[in-house]
Amino acid sequence: MKLPETMRCITVPEPGGPEAMRPATAPLPVPGDDEILIRVQAAGVNRPDVQQRLGLYPPPPGASPLLGLEVAGEVAALGAMASGFFPGHKVTALCNGGGYAEYVAVPAGQCLPWPHGYDAMKAGAVPENFFTVWANLFDIAQLQPGESLLVHGGTSGIGLTAIQLALAHGARVFATAGTSEKCAVIERYGATAINYKEQDFGAVIHAQTEKRGVDVVLDIVGGPYIQKNIRALALRGRLVQVAFMQGARAELDLMAVMTRRLTITGSTMRPRSPAEKAAIAQSLKHKVWPMLEKGIVTPVIDKVFALEDAAAAHRLMESSAHIGKIMLHVAD
Structure with a gap:
């Protein structure tokens, strides 16, 4: 050539x-x-x-x-x-x-x-979505069959990839979006949709899991979501940060991290x-x-x-x- x-x-x-x-x-x-x-x-x-x-x-x-x-x-x-x-x-x-x-x-x-x-x-x-989701959900967070996952930005490329891979591995999946159209897409792919403009995602998670929380949160929002994500996690839950569209800084209640033995982690590719x-x-x-x-x-x-x-x-x-x-x- x-x-x-x-x-x-x-x-x-x-x-x-x-x-x-x-x-x-x-x-x-x-x-x-x-x-x-x-x-x-x-x-x-x-x-x-x-x-x-x-x-x-x-x-x-x-x-x-x-x-x-x-x-x-x-x-x-x-x-x-x-x-x-x-x-x-x-x-x-x-x-x-x-x-x-x-x-x-x-x-x-x-x-x-x-x-x-x-x-x-x-x-x-x-490549970008599948490398990122695989490395963070499965290599870092070690998502297991039977566990539960909350994905923020559920209709983004990252979000839809995470939903599909997690469901294929036998996890239960919740995902947030900001419109009824996007929530309908999330539901079509098999996850439980949460309209974050109309619902408190933490309250929905607690109601849907009998107050247990989810095992893993995959977040692209950061900022004000970080403390809410911590409250939504189950005992020994893992918060995985892959982006921070609303800021990289937040005030944390570390007592919740300690008493529930939570892991806060993340990575860039x-x-x-x-x-x-x-x-x-x-x-x-x-x-x-x-x-x-x-x-x-x-x-x-x-x-x-x-x-x-x-x-x-x-x-x-x-x-x-x-x-x-x-x-x-x-x-x-």
Whole structure:
């Protein structure tokens, strides 16, 4: 495959609103020894992209300065030590950055084959949400069959992924959303919906669990939700923080943590080492890919935009009106 010297991409010359993003032309990335170069067909849009665009979430050292944490496409070239794939292989990948472009270099361990029967758009909607949910719900929180889970932001990409994976593993799931339409979606996927604008989620949890509480809370809100989450947890419950849309600071009643032996934890995906991400990828390949291929769980796509319309995609993300994933079409 003869590669071009330049590629289309989206840049952010200065931090700002969605209008700060600019279609541009840049040189092709050069894959490192352990990387593969992917010709991107589809790229996912995620909340960390918005934070990076605003100048609040800088890429880690050595990562591409371009936005974009997940892609699907075909292998265009390999670094000297990269293995497991060949040019032309269809792959989906968790990127360290650089996904809003026609080509991106990604550590080989963070790449996986498309699930059988998937196209580029559907495959590209998998990595960020499934890596995040698997690592936090199952590696960190150790959610078990028969336990209960509360998911905030139930119709986000993270939320719908968590609902499906938890139910597939035999857990009981509650999820919050702010409209009747979104609550109906949550119910269709098999979870108990709580409209947080009309109901106190803590009161609903206590009523539904005979005052026991839930075993795990997966939260993207932070701020004022943190103390409420603690009150909603059962004995030896685990609060897992994966984002903080309403702030990273809160006042806590640590007595409840101590007397009920609670765990407060959380993680971000981007700063993890390539080895950690590769280990999560292998867990997904063996434990989740069969469920994707059988249709037991599936990524949910709300809307697809052209790469050049990334600003419109970010406006939709910031509106929170979407249900599931927002995607960019980069190439056929």
